[in-house]
Amino acid sequence: MTRFFRLTVAVVLTAVVFYWSHPSQILAVTAAADWRWLAGALALVLVDRSLMALRWIDLLVALAPGSRPPLTTVLRVFFTSSFVSNFVPSVASDLYRAYALSRYDVHLAESTASVLMDRALGVLSVVLVAAAALPFARDLDSRRELIAIVVVLFLVCLMAAAAVFSEPAAVLIRRSAALIPLKVLHRVTDALTDAVRRYASHRLELTRVLTLSVFVQVIRVLQGWCLGSALGLDVPLLTYFVFIPIIVLAMQLPVTVNGIGITQWVFHELFVRQLGSPAPQVFAFSVLFLALGVVGTLPGGLLYIFGEKSGRRTGVSGHGLHGPHGS
Numbered sequence: 001m002t003r004f005f006r007l008t009v010a011v012v013l014t015a016v017v018f019y020w021s022h023p024s025q026i027l028a029v030t031a032a033a034d035w036r037w038l039a040g041a042l043a044l045v046l047v048d049r050s051l052m053a054l055r056w057i058d059l060l061v062a063l064a065p066g067s068r069p070p071l072t073t074v075l076r077v078f079f080t081s082s083f084v085s086n087f088v089p090s091v092a093s094d095l096y097r098a099y100a101l102s103r104y105d106v107h108l109a110e111s112t113a114s115v116l117m118d119r120a121l122g123v124l125s126v127v128l129v130a131a132a133a134l135p136f137a138r139d140l141d142s143r144r145e146l147i148a149i150v151v152v153l154f155l156v157c158l159m160a161a162a163a164v165f166s167e168p169a170a171v172l173i174r175r176s177a178a179l180i181p182l183k184v185l186h187r188v189t190d191a192l193t194d195a196v197r198r199y200a201s202h203r204l205e206l207t208r209v210l211t212l213s214v215f216v217q218v219i220r221v222l223q224g225w226c227l228g229s230a231l232g233l234d235v236p237l238l239t240y241f242v243f244i245p246i247i248v249l250a251m252q253l254p255v256t257v258n259g260i261g262i263t264q265w266v267f268h269e270l271f272v273r274q275l276g277s278p279a280p281q282v283f284a285f286s287v288l289f290l291a292l293g294v295v296g297t298l299p300g301g302l303l304y305i306f307g308e309k310s311g312r313r314t315g316v317s318g319h320g321l322h323g324p325h326g327s
Helices: 002-020 023-031 035-062 071-084 090-102 108-136 143-165 167-178 183-201 203-230 237-252 262-274 279-296 298-306
Strands: none
Touching (some): 002 262, 023 279, 035 108, 071 090, 071 298, 108 237, 203 237, 203 279, 237 262, 279 298
């Protein structure tokens, strides 16, 4: 029922925006797109995916000594989970990545912590890029609302940082979980808190991952700029630096599958309602932006179809949620 609901929302939102965007003009606009700009966007996707894989590899430094899988295994898990994200909400693909890594002598708590840190630093990088561009986008009618969104997200990132670097915050999380009479939740919370807290001693790696994450967001903005230019949209580059990070965050919301529908809606609200850009071009832009992400995951699709090579799979104890304070 949940999957049916998400598919329904995706179809309805896409259909509504498609109708608003004059369907007869969308195909003509797409057919007239400048292939040179499209090729530039496609090349940037390859760089984008490579940097995303590198930053997760860097985060695995906090795993227990001797439990880090071979590089080929890590890359396989990363690209396969990226492909899976096309068919499920982002939260589900994160869970898949954590579970897949746990099959190779890695505790599930540790693999989950690495994925959580990857996601948190990714969100922080989006916030930093949007915050850096907002002061230069003074002509936007929605500037105040966008500033409010950025501030809220930054506060969320501060809370995540407190869980890593502050022992009192970690204790507060454990005590809050203890109020719920569910022993499994207590064990999961203890194990995850312990695993996440290990990153406090890896500040250099975290800084490097955050830097890579900012580069990823800049590349995604440039991808959007290339697509918009291919479709003939007359939008300043700085505006892309404000809008694309917001769109990327909206795509991560676990409301629809792969952000379909939500992406079209947010593109329409920002580019059409705020800037007055032509609706047919904007709808084609939103579809191409989604398609570009799918193309970047195709290597993972091949790995998923042909299956994994035999690895060092563990037993139940190998991927249980047992941290230093667990059972």
